[in-house]
Amino acid sequence: MLAGEAPPTPMPLATSLIAGRRVAGAGLRLPVMNPALGVEIAGLAEAGPAEVNDAVVAARHAFRTSGWPQASVEHRQAMLLKLSDAVFAAADELAQLECAALGVVMRELRERHMKRAALNFRFFAEVIGQARGEVYDQTHGYRSIVVREPVGVAALIAPWNAPVALASMKIAAALAFGNACVLKPSEQTPLALLRMVEILHEAGLPDGLVNLVNGRGAVTGQALVSHPDVDLISFTGGTATGRAIASEAGRRLKPVTMELGGKSANVIFASADLERALDAALVGIYSNNGQQCLAGSRILLERSIAHDFIDRFVARARAIRVGDPLNDRTELGPMASSAHRDRVLGFAEGARREGAELLTGGHAVPVGGAHSNGYFIAPTAILSPSPDILAVREEIFGPFASFMIFDTYDEAIELANATDFGLVAYVWSDHVPTVERAVRDLRAGVVWVNTPMMRELRAPFGGYKDSGLGREGGEACMQFYTEVKTVTWPSTPVNVKKIGTG
Secondary structure (H helix, E strand, C coil), rough: CCCCCCCCCCCEEECEEEEEEHHHHHHHHHEEEEEECCCEEEEECCCHHHHHHHHHHHHHHHHHCCCCCCCCHHHHHHHHHHHHHHHHHHHHHHHHHHHHHCCCHHHHHHHHHHHHHHHHHHHHHHHHHHHHHHHHECCEEEEEHHHHHHHHEEEEEEECCCCCCHHHHHHHHHCCCCCCEECCCCCCCHHHHHHHHHHHHHCCCCCCCCECCCCCCHHHHHHCCCCCCCCCCCCCEEEEHHHHHHHHHHCCCCCCCEEEECEEEEEECCCCHHHHCCCCCHHHHHHHHHCCCCCCCCEEEEEECCCCHHHHHHHHHHHHHHHHCCCCCCCCCCCCCCHHHHHHHHHHHHHHHCEEEEEECCCCCCCCCCHCCCCCCHHHHHHCCCCCHHHHHHCCCCCCCEEEEEEEEEHHHHHCCCCCCCCCCECCCCHHHHHHHHHHHHHCCCCECCCCCCCCHHHHHHHCCCCEEEEEEHHHHHHHHHEEEEEEEEEEEEECCCCCCC
8 A cells, every 4th residue: 555545445244143243254255246337345254054053043042032932913013013114214225235236226126125125024014913813613522723833943045136125025924923034145145135134133123033144055055954953944046946955955854935936928919908018028027137037038929919019029128228227217237247147148149049039139238437347238039939949948037038929829828838937927918708718727826917017915926836835925924934733622621531440
């Protein structure tokens, strides 16, 4: 350092947070990148098995000694509402941190992700206020009641594409039903979640109920899901990782819920309101930088409307503003990493080799100034002659639409279901009999009719086939985060047969 120069500003370090305190273990230091700038903005202290063990021990201790599992519904509701208010008050701060490591446009983060995070805590406060028990008195002389009790320590593994919105759903559900938990964010996006867990503690959450460990899946994640004192696992992420976690959980007989990949069909019939269908198709694939499991990535068009629809879609896609995610006029930010950018672009080149027509995009976008090293790509779309090419079969997880054309209803459903995934599906038609048939025939956990993505938190959410196991939602989360206990007693004293009396 030259004389007179100011010392460099220390780079922030994303540590673990155990029993309410930041802990930087001796594990590997990893870079946290800003995808819009292509520069390192923070470091990450990876948690190894010892640190993960400390987090699980802290969660178990809190579960046993804090009184949270035995707390009244009113007490838990009051705490969840305080957490909701705290997250809402910190929305701008959390959105800034999320944007810095993820690159999703700030407007989307403020208006969708952070509001959803605050809503998650409020929603589960309402859910537990409406929970009901069961009584069985059909057997003469006996009454049996069914009660639900907290399971214990939950391992919660969050994805990188919407960390605060999706992790807060898991945390809120686990807490609402009386559990303690250990959260592992993606190593790509640790900043906002670490701050959010700190905010929960600042709002009054007892230490140890929510712990956080940072690191890669193969190190930190593996240590967490294989820990013998973890009682259940909730995972959102890729299908390959989900298979590995499910295998480990099965070996140890631990319950799991998994929201995994998607390759969702957006089926648009000639009987649809085509203006709304066009708007929704663009939002469905290009919002959140295209990096969402709910994306309507396979757009199936009835032949009579296909040519005009594709022309208008392509013109709109080419007009999408790509650039700085901090600018509210931006509509598409960067890919989350340079490796992911290259992977998405690789699908475009592969599709051309397999005979698809590249309609638009398929290339990096130069954004000048400070963003010249960012991971920006153009909104991309192909017209595929077959459902069998790789870009149509594989989850790309980027701003990449695949068009296919059908002639009959049966062909549309066959194309829609020709996938290993089954998370969501979209149907556009104003012909009621067509809609009725489609919602019956589509093999997906959620079907949206004449609407872009809409999450009803009260309803079960999850997928068929390789898109997951189990469901999230009000009732579904109650079933997952609680154990069922049946208690039976007689209405009058029972005369027990005497044995061993000679």
